[in-house]
Amino acid sequence: MREDADPTAVDGASEAPPARDAEGNLSGAFRDAVEAAIATRDVDRLKALTADLHEADMGDLIEELDGDERRRLIELLGDAFDFTALTELDETVRLGILRGLSPLTIARGMRELDSDDAVYILEDLDEGEMAAVLEHLPAPERVALQRSLDYPEESAGRRMQTEFIAVPPFWTVGRTIDYMRETVDLPETFYEVFVVDPGYRLIGSVSLDRLLRTRRPMLVTQVKADQLKVVKASQDQEDVARMFERYNLVSAPVVDDAGRLVGVMTIDDVVDVIQEEADEDLRALAGVGSDEELSDTVGYTARSRLPWLVVNLGTAFVSASIIGLFEATIEKMVALAVLMPIVASMGGNAGTQTMTVAVRALATRDLSSHNARRIVSREVLVGLLNGVMLATLLGIIAALWFSNLQLGAVISAALVMNMIAAGLFGILIPLAISRLKLDPAVASGVFVTMVTDSVGFFAFLGLATLWFGAR
Amino acid sequence: MREDADPTAVDGASEAPPARDAEGNLSGAFRDAVEAAIATRDVDRLKALTADLHEADMGDLIEELDGDERRRLIELLGDAFDFTALTELDETVRLGILRGLSPLTIARGMRELDSDDAVYILEDLDEGEMAAVLEHLPAPERVALQRSLDYPEESAGRRMQTEFIAVPPFWTVGRTIDYMRETVDLPETFYEVFVVDPGYRLIGSVSLDRLLRTRRPMLVTQVKADQLKVVKASQDQEDVARMFERYNLVSAPVVDDAGRLVGVMTIDDVVDVIQEEADEDLRALAGVGSDEELSDTVGYTARSRLPWLVVNLGTAFVSASIIGLFEATIEKMVALAVLMPIVASMGGNAGTQTMTVAVRALATRDLSSHNARRIVSREVLVGLLNGVMLATLLGIIAALWFSNLQLGAVISAALVMNMIAAGLFGILIPLAISRLKLDPAVASGVFVTMVTDSVGFFAFLGLATLWFGAR
Known part of the structure; x- marks a missing residue:
């Protein structure tokens, strides 16, 4: 919804196929029309097709084009291309496009953007490339971007927008509204107007609805919010997200170390x-970068996926060597080899259930030292309860399969033990990792399955050796 | 930040311990002070302690109290208790509290709430309980809540707020602002003011910043947004979240089937x-409700965790019976029993990696029929590449461990096969499940590990039988 889109283009677009199909995916017909226009270098048609497109839809469109078409689309659209669309792309695609454009073209695109979008696009470039783009920007904008880029990655300083409205404390509501009506830029x-002192230190904030429902002669300081939540520029973006949520x-408002207002974070x-963070936990649990x-x-x-697999190879050898301890028992009774993966696999699943709940509860701070003891005993009891149920089922089937009642008893006992271990270590391992100030999502999985595999094999083969080895 | 909190209470609160510690958790000292005040039924102290508390902090506090203290806290605070805090609680805790309060008390609490919060609190009650509460509400509020509650669960109609500002199209910006200044309720x-026709059909929307920066004589229809994203009341909340994002x-704005404005959804x-949805995927992948x-x-x-474990028991038997096919081979060479879980486990891990990426990409619509073919071949190639690397490592270690070069060759070949199967089925299974219009997060895990276990055991034991069985 940028105002610089050519208003006459709307008519031309009316004969264009709709951008999205009924399911909300980008429509094939629309993509084909855009590709045809790119191929014939039909700039007017291309502008007509894309004039009404929201930046998010433009982003989806770009991702569906091939590398060469992407570059040509942007070149053909020229000033009509809204660089905000680049914020909607995968990093790899974005970098590919930026590296095909001249620093001058990028700089021209950046000038139209909010500072947070510009920083988001520029931060992935390497230092030389970034300097080349900044060079082509007017000094005030260059300085503002540079200041954001100086904050650490994933900090509020990087994500904040440096455009905001700040008024002095002696202004009235009326004067503030008049100021907004008269100011073009x-x-x-x-969503809010900030109140600052002459040194730009933050005094308060007035939400727009408050401003609109208050009479003109009131001072802004009289209508500012009682409780103001303030973000520090150096704060991690996840902390900020947690606070917003x-x-x-x-x-x-975002303030620097001296309490001066430097920007605003928006929802x-x-x-x-928030989306990224939940995704990170999910991927980390599965061992994906x-x-x-x-x-x-x-x-x-x-x-990027190899390291976790190598670690898993190591832990798989740990459980394999536990099996190795019982080679003699297995040689006497091959049925054990057939059944042993069941005990390990059930424990692994139960452990993963507990661990997933624990990792998310730690991330959302629902699990803390205050209630840890209660949750640990809950998980152990859940393991015991489900262990007894499943062990009964497994014992009966195993006894019938191998016509061996004692084998059924042994596997039942082993499963109960492993299910209890799964509940216990499924929660203790993430808790311990988070005590060490590491991310429990990343490393818990390896250790939990190592424990449940090892306990599973050891309990089953050990009990079998005690029971059958004595005969 | 409710305005009905007793302003004199603020002084009393200054001697209270701070509610949150440095890490952002609820402080133990604060909880102790509240518990002491509850025990001594010191209403003034309790009001002083909690007067400044944000509803989210009040929610955390309630969760840390025991069931009896929770009920007494709410009773002691009386009208000073803001029922919005109940929206911040786990469903179990909320229901426990509601069932300890009289319908009249609940109804009195509901009157102070925005309609979306009231619906959120009431929707978990059973029909009789809900009717008892609604009975104590004045007709207009009862009708508004009832209308929201008539929409299906997890629909926009349930989540929307029915309080909004709507003005006719012939009003000017000035008249709209004056109206807001004069209206108390x-x-x-x-964040926006809606423009509706006499039949309450939605014509457009004006954002507050737009209203503030426009001169008074302009008509609201002249400043309304060009592109308006509208939510249907019957729409699923996940679709709405995707649209907001x-x-x-x-x-x-939320409209009914006739296009009439019925409410507003806010971020x-x-x-x-969004948070819930990502959580759901994560839990579903781990088999947690x-x-x-x-x-x-x-x-x-x-x-709630048992069903998935029972399904896993079933699939574990599938892979166990594959091992059963090769009992004779294992009897001849017990080393196979020691090594076989490694092949299965590595495949399981690689399959889970691929599946997690696929499930999330399907959820965010990054993976569709358009790019499925490319992603499938990418995953197969990743499986092949990592398979060859890990197989070399595994082959060497296995050959050294059992001083058997051929065993090393057999396990290497089996691992490569299983890693390719992991890549292939790790993506095909979620794709197939999503084609069937089911949630790929829920069922993919079982099938993927069933495939990687089965292929792992079959490839390794089968190759070993061919190779060593012939001797």
């Missing part, structure tokens, strides 16, 4: 962070 | 939906 969207915020950036994207190459993907 | 927070919305509700909460009882938790 306001931020594109905003907890207190249902839509926007919050749309935070939504992305948090930055893996569908557009990554085979080589990159394989390399 | 406005929604607590709002895609188009960076903060609020959106704070959507953030919860999406509604499981830390406050659930042992019995409930065990029961």
